[in-house]
Amino acid sequence: MNTRSDVGLYGLAVMGRNLALNILGHGYSLAVYNDNSERAKELAAHGSSAYPGFSLADTPKDLVASLARPRRLFIMAEAGKCVDEAIDSLLPYLESGDILIDGGNSHYKDTERRGDMLAPKGLHFVGMGVSGDEDGAHKGLSLMPGCDEDVWIELRVLLDAIAAKTAEGVPCTSWMGRGGSGHFVKMVHNSLEYADIELISETYHLLRSFVRMSHDEMRTVFSEWNRGELSSYLIAITADILGVRDEDGEPLLEKVLDRAVQKGTGAWACQAALELGVPVGLLAEAVFARSLSSLKDERVGASAVLGGPKAGSTGERHSIVEDLRKALLAAKVVSYAEGFLLLRKASAEYGWNTDPGKVALAWREGCNIRSGLLDPIAEAFRKEDSLSALILDSHFKAILDQCLPSLRKVTVRAIEQGTPVPAFAAALSFYDGYRATWLPANLVQALRDRFGAHGYERIDRPRGESFHSDWK
């Protein structure tokens, strides 16, 4: 090969292909390797005709050899051992100063491990969260790179070019911090995606049970909400889904089996929260709600045995719809408060230097959780970079002051009617727990001290001093 390519790409599954088209579309020359040669040939057929800068490498060695130095090489492989295999196959040919970018949904601890393994060889490793659908190939992606800052500076022009842009033309990418921060940010993104989806699904459930709305009516409601404070990609596509009919003219949504699956990134976020001691009850309920839904056959069996109240219409259509809008907004604010608490704790714990405001800005376009809420979130952290919880910011406090009564009302009604609303209820528990000056944790401590002499602190003595009493 005479001219060397600007960028390399290993792996051509859906996201790899999107990224390839995106890079080529921005005028970069790109060399691609994929161990599934069919996929590579398919892109070659498409890519070679449309983009003169496209080339196909037959082996990992050829791929590395075809790149201009310092090399910039994306790995778009399935998280786990495929990424390690990709690195192993490239490693013998890479040279000091080269940059490897893992754009898959890798676990952040794997990213930290890989970075530590490659650093002594002079190789730079970037764990980059990538979010976007097929449109991302053309419209750009939300990119969340985690690496040393000087490596990000080297990549910045390329990443800015291929990232999604806001209406003002601002690229949806930024430096997420050191080490595994980029993949941690993507994991929290996915966890918030689970929470958004669960909250929207609970709202749909209540629109059905409280108001007995038709699908066309619900579609109108979600479309209207999408023009206001709730405006987001997920609300917009919910409205689309509600409008789709099956061949028999019935709403297709009602033919979909109510058994949600998951690839695991939401659970990873909750595991990280458990390890770091961050209260993310709503995010966890969004994962557990999928797990409970997956017990479809058990649920159907239990429904014949276990009694409960019957869901009944409330009658007051207009006010209930407005209460549901406010409840959804309030709960969404709480879920983002939990997500950012988790991010901040991880950044402090691992020394990543993640700026939460920049994270919010990187999610404004290209990704599944893009919404109108992200600009005010970025603004909240810009105003006060030590802000502990988003719900303390004046903008979000005002939203909660206005919307929490509705969240309480619909949650209580749902519980009285026997309709499960785990994410709504968890939002309230977080809010009420976070604002409580006193919690019954004194009894938790006393019980621990009673049965296991684990000690407790006293309110009338300095923190950190441990006491033990004879409780018998």
Ligand code: 6PG
């Ligand atoms: C993205 C998505 C992407 C995908 C999830 C779905 O940002 O591009 O988050 O990662 O939608 O893998 O995850 P579940 O299968 O776990 O719902």
